Amino acid sequence: MTVTTTDIPQRRELKTALPGPNSQALAARRSQAVAAGVSSTMPVFVARAGGGVIEDVDGNVLIDLGSGIAVTTVGNSAPRVVDQVQQQVADFTHTCFMISPYEEYVAVAEKLAELTPGDHAKKSALFNSGAEAVENAIKIARYATGRQAVVAVDHAYHGRTNLTMALTAKAMPYKKGFGPFASDVYRVPTSYPFRDPEGMTGEQAAQRAIGTAEKTIGADQIAAIIIEPIQGEGGFIVPAPGFLATIAQWCTDNGIVFIADEVQSGFARTGAWFACDHEGVVPDLVTTAKGIAGGLPLAAVTGRAELMDSVHAGGLGGTYGGNPVACAAALGAIETMQSDGLVARAAEIEQLATATLRQLQASTPAIGDVRGRGGMLAIEIVKPGTKEPDAALTAAVAKKCHEQGVIILTCGTYGNVIRLLPPLVISDELLTEGLQVLGQAFAELA
Template sequence: MSIAFRTDIAQERRLITAIPGPKSVALHARRTAAVAAGVASTVPVYTADAGGGVIVDIDGNSLIDLGSGIAVTSVGNSAPRVVDAVREAVEHFTHTCFMVTPYESYVAVAEKLNALTPGRHSKRTALFNSGSEAVENAVKIARLATKRTAVVAFDHAYHGRTNLTMALTAKAMPYKKGFGPFAGEIYRMPMSYPFRDVEGMSGKDAAARAISMIEKQIGAEDVAAVLIEPIQGEGGFIVPADGFLPALSEWCTRNGVVFIADEIQSGFCRTGSWFASDHEGIVPDLITTAKGIAGGLPLAAVTGRAEIMDAVHPGGLGGTYGGNPIACAAALAAIATMEELDLNAAARRIEEAIVPRMRALAADTGRIGDVRGRGGMIALEFTVGGSTEPDAAAAAAVAKACHAQGVIILTCGTYGNVVRLLPPLVIGEELLSEGLTVLEAAVRAL
């Protein structure tokens, strides 16, 4: 049986200096002189140790982690089973390149993904390094398999930072501004955004709106793929209205279009199911994964229907480090931890702990327009005076106040007005509750 986290790291919030402390301030001066200015950080502390639901900085402060490295460390930053698997793998070999001399752990990860992802059809998997790589390769595969070129993405989408994935991403600043020109044959359609859609618009109505635009602006016969996050991540944890995703999926099936679910942020128990697609019973043709897959090591995948994946000629997919053996060992251990600790149930318990408190806070303060999400993927959208007008300043102020009190939270959203909560799925109930208390105080202090 796996244990939830290392026992040598106290699961507590502990502040012994201001945030940031003097050692972090000194290291930040070194960083400024050495690291490119375009690489930003959310919290101005430098990590010395981490595990379970806390991050310990180099000044000895222990911060409650409600960010999980952007949904990566769902099993914690140093899950014992992952650490042991990595240590054992390193002792054998760090690299051979699967495209040169392959190894069993890559095959085992592919087998596991084929079994866990939605649908019981025959599947194949290819492994890569990052979410952006996975998305880019999914588009390559769809275009080759269909002999078509157009790709449909959606408002508020985030798919990565490579040239193609920047084109697929909706938000200009900071992801796209000044980096163009971008890859072509990308078309953006309206997303189902219940908080901001016309009142009474159903998921089926929102899908019909998008489908009509696709057919008029592109033509179904020219669309290679529809790419969508079942719950949008960077765009604001937008959960589409019921019926939206199934209607899109059904349209794709009728028209020979590859339906790609980007589950990079929402996958691996994050929403209380193995994948967010499970909540609406959709079965993507291709699914992209990364982030939570390997307990913090870089690994990503495209998994999909065998006939689509195998349409690519030998040598058409790969990469020097794709499916690195250390990352594969970590992934197998992370998935085993998720299974043994039932982190799907843990995510549902986290939702039950967060949502009622945040909805009560919203009703009491009038500063939060919407509380939404699933499992351990919950968002607070800050608005002005109970309207739908975005209040990015409020979200930023709340985040800053939480950071100063030793609670790591992240912001997101097209309008910069969303606070997202992504605690490690192994976080203790008392620690989570304390983090929420700090968050509530920050909102009340606005």
């Protein structure tokens, strides 16, 4: 039997104040059982979700503009994902690919070779989370090059494990108190058009980064540079045209592995299969997770076959990496993206939302910048007439939206960016209503 969530009304509906009594009761239980370090953006507990909405345990229906941080790109409990998962669970749930392999892992790797940038020979290794994929990409680059140094950029976010915390730029809440961190990790400036000197091109920003790396590390010591083609937690920063291509060419010229961290920006999210595609950049390695499997934990490193094959047998893997149920979900999610035209749908969402956000910007001096691609959009909030970040207003606007039943997320090194990550299956009507609530919040608070 196919289980779907199409019976959830695709409209915002608040039956109680948020949080309702059932969510409050669960919150009380949570406070006694769950570590305080695990935080939540919304104070409501979920009962069901599908399409562009989430229904809580009190019957409130909220507009979802977060997608579980870019995970439920195809919507929650998407029918093809549910079908594939149910069939796989009935067959077997785990054998460990390193012990006795199965076709689903191979099929996902084949899809990754087909969809990731470039037409060269590629291979993949599957893992559980974006941070795990990033760690393994670094392992592969170091092994293949025989070098140790790794370069990340300002405003980067790559995960919460020890090595990925070293790569991540933002201290609070991700790094504070958790050191010492992995060594031989260095940071260089990135391209941040809203905050770079006026008129700086992408090529100039890239040369600034390259100059810093060559002076402080030495190109011949660098194993890899890792960059999010559109930065996520750092503020949905879209680099100026030419930045990524210049960095990639410098890597090629100096035997450095160029790693594109597409954990948040990949799988149709930006109106292309991968954000690198917008710039025509072909990375040596690509890390993916989040949107790959419709909500189940799966991640991958995909790259040039000669790099992926450089590591000795047994050097890559993990007990749950490429779990068969998660692989089945990924095949269902990718089929949904392809069959339902979600790459094109992301571009439609960009067109609709950006027009509304720019109108809002024109009437709201606190909105300093509107940026993003596809269904990965953001507004940066500043003190009017300046570029000084206004984290307090950002938090207040987000809170007001949450109270009105619209899930939005914040981000940014300075805590002053509102990011929008709607499921790509959201209707125009729901998206428009969510943006109207956002506009009303600014009207009341800005």
